[in-house]
Amino acid sequence: MAKTKTAFVCSDCGADFPRWLGQCSECKAWNTITEVRLGARESSHRAAREGFAGATRAQVQTLNDVDLAEVPRFSSGFKEFDRVLGGGVVPGSAILIGGSPGAGKSTLLLQTLCQLAQHMPALYVTGEESLQQVAMRAQRLQLPMDKLRMLSETSVETICRLADEERPRIMVIDSIQVMHLDDVQSAPGSVSQVRETAAYLTRYAKQRGVAIIMVGHVTKEGSLAGPKVLEHCIDCSVMLDGSTDSRYRTLRGTKNRFGAVNELGVFAMTGSGLKEVSNPSAIFLQRGEEQGNGSVVMVVWEGTRPLLVEIQALVDYSALANPRRVAVGLEATRLALLLAVLHRHGGLQISDQDVFVNVVGGVKVAETSADLALLLAIVSSFKNAPLPRELIVFGEVGLAGEIRPVPNGLERLNEAAKHGFTRAIVPHANRPKKAPEGMTVIAVKNLQEALDAL
Numbered sequence: 001m002a003k004t005k006t007a008f009v010c011s012d013c014g015a016d017f018p019r020w021l022g023q024c025s026e027c028k029a030w031n032t033i034t035e036v037r038l039g040a041r042e043s044s045h046r047a048a049r050e051g052f053a054g055a056t057r058a059q060v061q062t063l064n065d066v067d068l069a070e071v072p073r074f075s076s077g078f079k080e081f082d083r084v085l086g087g088g089v090v091p092g093s094a095i096l097i098g099g100s101p102g103a104g105k106s107t108l109l110l111q112t113l114c115q116l117a118q119h120m121p122a123l124y125v126t127g128e129e130s131l132q133q134v135a136m137r138a139q140r141l142q143l144p145m146d147k148l149r150m151l152s153e154t155s156v157e158t159i160c161r162l163a164d165e166e167r168p169r170i171m172v173i174d175s176i177q178v179m180h181l182d183d184v185q186s187a188p189g190s191v192s193q194v195r196e197t198a199a200y201l202t203r204y205a206k207q208r209g210v211a212i213i214m215v216g217h218v219t220k221e222g223s224l225a226g227p228k229v230l231e232h233c234i235d236c237s238v239m240l241d242g243s244t245d246s247r248y249r250t251l252r253g254t255k256n257r258f259g260a261v262n263e264l265g266v267f268a269m270t271g272s273g274l275k276e277v278s279n280p281s282a283i284f285l286q287r288g289e290e291q292g293n294g295s296v297v298m299v300v301w302e303g304t305r306p307l308l309v310e311i312q313a314l315v316d317y318s319a320l321a322n323p324r325r326v327a328v329g330l331e332a333t334r335l336a337l338l339l340a341v342l343h344r345h346g347g348l349q350i351s352d353q354d355v356f357v358n359v360v361g362g363v364k365v366a367e368t369s370a371d372l373a374l375l376l377a378i379v380s381s382f383k384n385a386p387l388p389r390e391l392i393v394f395g396e397v398g399l400a401g402e403i404r405p406v407p408n409g410l411e412r413l414n415e416a417a418k419h420g421f422t423r424a425i426v427p428h429a430n431r432p433k434k435a436p437e438g439m440t441v442i443a444v445k446n447l448q449e450a451l452d453a454l
Helices: 039-050 077-083 104-116 131-140 156-166 191-208 229-233 280-284 333-345 368-383 409-418 447-453
Strands: 005-012 033-038 094-099 122-126 149-152 169-174 211-216 235-239 248-256 266-270 274-275 295-302 305-317 325-328 355-361 391-393 425-427 438-445
Touching: 005 229, 005 438, 033 305, 039 104, 077 235, 077 248, 077 266, 094 104, 094 191, 094 229, 104 122, 104 169, 104 274, 122 131, 122 156, 131 149, 131 169, 149 156, 149 191, 156 191, 191 211, 191 229, 248 305, 266 280, 280 305, 295 333, 295 368, 295 409, 305 368, 305 409, 333 355, 333 368, 333 447, 355 368, 409 425, 438 447
Parallel strands: 094 211, 094 235, 122 149, 122 169, 169 211, 295 391, 325 355, 391 425, 425 438
Antiparallel strands: 005 033, 235 248, 248 266, 266 274, 295 305, 305 355
């Protein structure tokens, strides 16, 4: 009997080594190298070379001969879901959706497929729940149950064989961590099983023209569980976020070969399932009647649309030798950098003060357009002087105290004007030729001009 060959593969970057190491020399991650048996995967590799039954044989052609006809997308039934996917579901695409337990991944996909099954063949494969559990959820959500085809199976070979008989246009795999290939001698959920099953399903999607949506688990840090190559082999990766104390869920795209990245879709969890929110800015702008100190509204750009969110700052005297700097929804290192700019170019000394910053609604802001709003909120709290309620602010702050422009400035102003804001402090380079009706735009070149404008 031939000896089974083994290799040691990093679960983060996919690099392989002849022996086990504590740290991957490629991505520098610790304790991510696991043993993988190579001999057991020969049959699955043979299937990859030969292709599935009935699949078209690959041919070499020039780039000029490639058919550029647009692949017809079809809607998922949710405009917010379509926005994150880049305009709809692309046939033959492999989509990975992740999220923490209880976020609503299975609920969203069950709602989507029950609606799509009314006018196209759809298959829902569940490996974690029984068919009775899925049926009870569909009945509780009052979804149409007469057309959706269901399958409870964890063997990928069996799933693809039955899918050839059903011929669905869209298929859901819930979840990829419980699926397995018979030829891979590892437990379901292991690095080798997740990588091989995802690659097998992706090949099936490309060769059959079936859109496959795979559900993925997340680790305690919030990242997708499994090898990093899992995110490389699929076409689109989205994350469904939402805390247990909030009824709102955000669907954010982290990778998309068919559309823009970092698109944001907002849903509300109700008793009848997830409902899409068409105007997310109205949710994050639910402010009190009295305007408090250290609060200002900023406009951030999420994917292809502007989003109005409120940022709050609290500055208080600290009895500690090292005052605290806490940022929720923003980068802590960015906060420390901006405080140094405020001291150097704004003449405000708060080295003996605790600074707490929060983005209302649980939104995570990664772009630099929030710099100016953050500094003005800090000044408002420190001076104990509330900012005007009708004021909107955006702009990037440089280390020299200059206010740099941000993309899509006019679209941000138009969004603010639609929500009743009448004053705006923006970078000088973002000053529009014609301001939105009823809005006064104050263009500033540096931080001192912004402070004087208040």
